[in-house]
Amino acid sequence: MLTNIIVNGLVSGGIYAVLAVGFSLIFGVAKILNMAHTAFYMLTAYLVFACTSLGGLSLPVALFIAIVATTILGMLCFRFLFDRIKHHETAVMIISVAVALLLQEILLLIFGGHYRGVPPFARGFLEVFGIRLAYQQLIAIAATGVILVGLWILLEKTRLGNSIRAVAQDREIANLMGINVSRIFLIVMGISVALAGLAGAVVAPLYVVGPTMWMQPLTIVLAAVVLGGLGSVGGCVLGALILGFVESIVVFTIPAGAFLQGTFSLGIMVLVLMVRPEGLFGVVFEEERL
Amino acid sequence: MIYFNLFFGWIKQEIFAIPGRVIALVFFLLLIALPLVTQDPFYLRVFTLALIFAIFAASWDVLSGFTGQLNLGHALFFGVSAYTAGLLNIHLQYSPWVTIPCGAVIAVSVGLFAGIPALRLRGFYLGLVTLTFPLILLGILFAFPNFTGGELGVSGISRVSSSAVVNYYTAMVVFTVSVMIMWKFTDAKSKLLRTGIILHAIREDEITARASGINTTYYKFMAFALSGFFAGIAGGLYVHYMRIAGPQTLDLFFSFQAILWTIFGGIATIYGPVAGVFILYPLLEFLNLTAWGELLRQIIFAVLLIVALMFMPEGITVWILDKIEVKCPRCKVVNVFYRKKCRACRAPLHLVRESAHQYNKGEV
Numbered sequence: 326m327l328t329n330i331i332v333n334g335l336v337s338g339g340i341y342a343v344l345a346v347g348f349s350l351i352f353g354v355a356k357i358l359n360m361a362h363t364a365f366y367m368l369t370a371y372l373v374f375a376c377t378s379l380g381g382l383s384l385p386v387a388l389f390i391a392i393v394a395t396t397i398l399g400m401l402c403f404r405f406l407f408d409r410i411k412h413h414e415t416a417v418m419i420i421s422v423a424v425a426l427l428l429q430e431i432l433l434l435i436f437g438g439h440y441r442g443v444p445p446f447a448r449g450f451l452e453v454f455g456i457r458l459a460y461q462q463l464i465a466i467a468a469t470g471v472i473l474v475g476l477w478i479l480l481e482k483t484r485l486g487n488s489i490r491a492v493a494q495d496r497e498i499a500n501l502m503g504i505n506v507s508r509i510f511l512i513v514m515g516i517s518v519a520l521a522g523l524a525g526a527v528v529a530p531l532y533v534v535g536p537t538m539w540m541q542p543l544t545i546v547l548a549a550v551v552l553g554g555l556g557s558v559g560g561c562v563l564g565a566l567i568l569g570f571v572e573s574i575v576v577f578t579i580p581a582g583a584f585l586q587g588t589f590s591l592g593i594m595v596l597v598l599m600v601r602p603e604g605l606f607g608v609v610f611e612e613e614r615l
Numbered sequence: 616m617i618y619f620n621l622f623f624g625w626i627k628q629e630i631f632a633i634p635g636r637v638i639a640l641v642f643f644l645l646l647i648a649l650p651l652v653t654q655d656p657f658y659l660r661v662f663t664l665a666l667i668f669a670i671f672a673a674s675w676d677v678l679s680g681f682t683g684q685l686n687l688g689h690a691l692f693f694g695v696s697a698y699t700a701g702l703l704n705i706h707l708q709y710s711p712w713v714t715i716p717c718g719a720v721i722a723v724s725v726g727l728f729a730g731i732p733a734l735r736l737r738g739f740y741l742g743l744v745t746l747t748f749p750l751i752l753l754g755i756l757f758a759f760p761n762f763t764g765g766e767l768g769v770s771g772i773s774r775v776s777s778s779a780v781v782n783y784y785t786a787m788v789v790f791t792v793s794v795m796i797m798w799k800f801t802d803a804k805s806k807l808l809r810t811g812i813i814l815h816a817i818r819e820d821e822i823t824a825r826a827s828g829i830n831t832t833y834y835k836f837m838a839f840a841l842s843g844f845f846a847g848i849a850g851g852l853y854v855h856y857m858r859i860a861g862p863q864t865l866d867l868f869f870s871f872q873a874i875l876w877t878i879f880g881g882i883a884t885i886y887g888p889v890a891g892v893f894i895l896y897p898l899l900e901f902l903n904l905t906a907w908g909e910l911l912r913q914i915i916f917a918v919l920l921i922v923a924l925m926f927m928p929e930g931i932t933v934w935i936l937d938k939i940e941v942k943c944p945r946c947k948v949v950n951v952f953y954r955k956k957c958r959a960c961r962a963p964l965h966l967v968r969e970s971a972h973q974y975n976k977g978e979v
Contacts, residue, residue, distance in 0.1 A: 358739055406921065413928040415685075419878045420924050422871050427917035434910065540867060544750055551743045588754030591747035595732070598744055602735040 328458075330573050336462050336531065338569020339469030340524050344542060345549040345561040346476060347520030352555055354493045354513045357407055358418045363539040363546060364425035365518050369395045369525030370534045371432050374443045392522040399518025400511060408510070425539060433536040443529040465527045472523055473562060479516075480558065489513055544587065545572075548594040554604030563605060567593070632958055633949050634939045639886065642893075646787055650780045659779045661900045663856060665892050666783075666790040668876070671849040672888035673797050675873040678842035680883035681801045681811075683818030684733050684835060687746035689873045691729060692843040694749055694865035696722040696850030698756075701769040701860030711775045715851030719844050726843020730836050737821070749865040756862060768861030775855050786852055793845050798885040800841060814838060818883075879923055881930025890932045895919075 348362045369391045376387030402424055410416050445461040480486035491499040492509045500506045532538070549568050553560025568590040575589045597605065630636045649662055675689045696718030703714045732744045756763045763769065775785050803811040813834050816824040825831050854860045863869060873888075880891025899916055902908035908915070927934040941950050941964050943957035950958055957964055 352739075358742075406925070409925060410928045413924075415874075415882065416878055416924050416928040419871075419875055420921055422875065423917040423920040423924075426913055427921075430911075430913040430917065434914070544747065544867065547743050548747060551740060555740065584757035585754050588751045588758075591751045591754075595744060595747060595751075598732065598736065598740075602740070 326577055330570070330577050332458055332462055332466075333573035333576070334566075334570035335466050336569075337572055338566040339466055339473075340528055341542065341545055341549050341569050342562040342565035343469050343472055343520050343524040343527075344546045345553070345565045346473065346558055347517035347524075348546050349550045349553075349555060349558060349561045350489075350513055350520075351517040352550070353557075354489060355407075355411070355510045356414060357403075357411070357514075358414075358421070359407075359517070360418060360421040360543065361402070361424040361428065362421075362517070362521050363543040364428040365395050365399055365521040366525035366528070366542065367432070367534075367536070367539040368398070368428055369522040370443070370529040370538070371436060371441075373526055373529045374441050374534050375436075377443060378441070388526050391526060392519060395522040395525070396515050396519045399521075400515045403511060403514040407514075408507070429536050429539065436536070438536060440533040440535045442533060445530040461530050465531060468523070468527050472520065476516075476520070477558070485512070541587070545590060548591050551604055552594045552597055554606040557604070557606040560604060560606030564594075632951070634951055635886075635936050635949075643791075650783055654780065656779050659783050661897050663779075663783045663786045664853075665896045666786040667849050667852045667856065668872075668896055669889045669892040670790055670793045670852075671846055672873045672876040672880075672892050673794055673885050674842045674845035674849065676877050676882065676885060676888045677797050677801055677814075677845070678838050679874075680877060680887075681814045681818060682835065682838040683737075684730075684838065685738060685742035685745075686729075686842075687742040687874070688729075688749045688870050689745075689842075689846060690865050690867075690870040691745070691749040691752065692722040692726055692846035693850035693853070693869070694752065695725045696847035697854040697860045697864045698763065698769065700851040701772050701854045702763075704772045704855070705769055711773065711851070711855040715848060715855065718851040718854075719847035722843040722847025722850065723840045726839040726846075727836055729843070730839035733835055733839065734832060746867070746870065749870060750867060753862055753865045756865070764861075766862060768859050768863075770859040770861075772854055772858045772860065774858060775852075782856060786856070789848060789852060793848060794885060794889060797841070797845060801885060810834070810837070875920060877930075879920060879931060881932040881934075884930070884932060887930050887932045891930070894931070 344363060344366060348359060351357050351359050351362075372391035372394060373387050376382045376390055377384060380387070382390070406420050406424065407417050410420070445459070480489060488499065488504045488509055489512070491502065491504060492506055492513075496506055499509075545568055546565070549565035550561050551564075552567065553562070553564030571590045571593060572586045575586045579585060630640055646662075646666075650659065653659075671689070671693055674692070675686065678684055678689075679686050696715075699721045700711070700714035700718035703709045703717055704711070709717070729745055729748055733741055736744060757765055760766075775782055799805060799808060799811075801811045801814060802808075803815050805811050813824070813829055816827070816829065817831050817834060821831055850864065853864070876891035876895055877888040878891075879895060880889065881887030895916070898919075899912050902912045902915060923931060939952045941952055941954070942948070943950060943960060943962055943964065945962040946957060946960040948957060948959040950964060954964055956962065
């Protein structure tokens with residue numbers, strides 16, 4: 326059971342982490358609360374399903390097509406919807422809800438309401454201490470690790486990452502230093518949606534694919550981002566891992582745990598915020614302090 | 616006779632001269648007249664629910680629009696009250712006249728509890744915390760299906776009255792009274808209450824408000840309690856109209872629904888959410904009647920919302936009032952858009968429009 330808890334916690338925590346980092350990036354840089362974030366993740370899962378099961382394409386091609394298509398769609402959304410009314414922050418949030426709804430309904434219309442399954446990348450399992458670990462779970466853990474490290478390198482070690490962090494810290498000063506702020510916004514939106522797409526591609530063979538699969542991760546991602554502290558990438562990852570482990574502990578140890586997993590993780594988030602309002606690693610700016 | 620003349624003069628000055636108020640009056644008369652025109656149960660049902668949801672959306676506007684305490688989990692108040700009223704009615708056989716106030720009182724206490732994070736958090740942080748409350752409760756409800764009915768909810772609740780027309784008028788009276796109270800409470804120009812201007816001050820700059828000697832904690836809790844109360848009233852009415860208290864009343868999307876209606880109609884105006892509900896909700900229900908509409912209704916809803924917000928990010932009522940009303944630059948009296956001179960002080964009005972036009976085009 327302990328191994329189960331650890332593996333499941335790592336898988337779901339890792340996926341939440343990838344989603345939460347993308348969500349937090351676009352919020353931290355452009356102050357957009359993108360409720361359609363997990364809808365993009367759902368779209369990728371569906372595209373992978375469509376390409377492999379219906380289109381008969383090979384897996385790498387399907388993954389490539391799905392992620393690229395989602396990223397382009399996300400950037401178009403940003404360019405033609407969010408960017409136009411970025412001064413009305415609540416209106417942007419509502420538009421992102423509408424986009425999520427639109428994606429959900431279009432997918433429902435095309436694929437119907439059935440739950441779909443995607444064949445795993447690699448069949449079989451590994452036996453460690455008498456416990457079966459599916460290759461798919463190991464692939465998911467490895468993939469999320471690689472993605473997160475890659476993102477860290479991008480943000481910390483490259484010129485682009487420098488400008489992204491500069492824009493996140495102070496938009497106007499960054500603009501004065503010759504950084505093209507609107508281009509950075511577009512790029513960050515692309516990265517953020519691509520991260521959601523990667524998470525969706527990893528998830529597709531593990532969980533069932535359905536038109537409402539965006540709702541549950543959305544709440545957990547929001548919780549993880551707030552728990553870690555908005556705008557702090559490391560905090561997000563830690564928050565997501567905590568929530569992933571809490572979920573898997575609750576599911577495996579408490580009766581009726583499947584219903585209570587959300588309750589426990591959200592409850593933990595609320596408790597942490599009561600003690601530390603800015604989240605675990607959040608930074609409070611002087612003008613935002615109450 | 617002289618009183619009649621005075622009254623008519625007052626009506627002419629205060630209502631017929633101001634387009635926004637004419638629209639409000641016509642809307643109110645249409646609401647009263649609806650059961651006289653049609654007794655069709657479908658139309659009555661759609662508009663009764665629209666009245667209930669309008670209270671709900673307006674109560675969100677009091678809290679988030681006026682006070683600026685972003686609440687993304689407003690369904691909490693609605694759902695708590697719905698379940699309280701439903702359970703009291705089922706297990707203790709209390710009549711709706713008792714259960715609805717009980718539900719509202721419970722919603723107020725929940726509102727005060729939900730207000731605690733608002734003391735330390737603000738903006739999207741507060742929104743994300745409040746968003747989780749209904750979901751936490753939903754998990755608890757699902758974990759105890761014997762008491763709460765689990766996925767199916769509590770059903771078999773009695774109605775306010777067996778007649779659809781009486782139900783409609785009950786909802787309408789409650790709607791009118793609630794909206795009037797919320798409007799007066801949040802009206803910044805009110806000479807009766809100071810709350811409106813204080814809530815605006817808290818939204819604009821809380822630190823300055825506190826520095827001016829306003830007990831912001833007290834007023835924030837007051838906004839949470841009032842908003843919870845009216846959302847609770849709406850929840851109780853809903854449960855006694857639909858006869859079922861289900862988990863959909865606590866749904867994440869139901870919380871967003873209130874925000875969608877309010878932003879579409881116009882935030883920080885009490886008439887905005889009402890207009891939003893009365894435009895969007897019946898439209899979607901009527902789309903449901905056609906075969907293609909049933910399939911495409913959510914898509915149409917989403918596209919409509921996106922298009923409306925792209926062109927009217929401040930809401931449809933603000934956009935329309937901006938087009939049909941012009942404020943006199945000298946005496947601040949509201950005029951109809953086609954007047955050349957102010958009706959009170961004769962100041963020329965076309966200059967206002969031209970300068971506004973230039974300003975919008977970025978020429979100034």
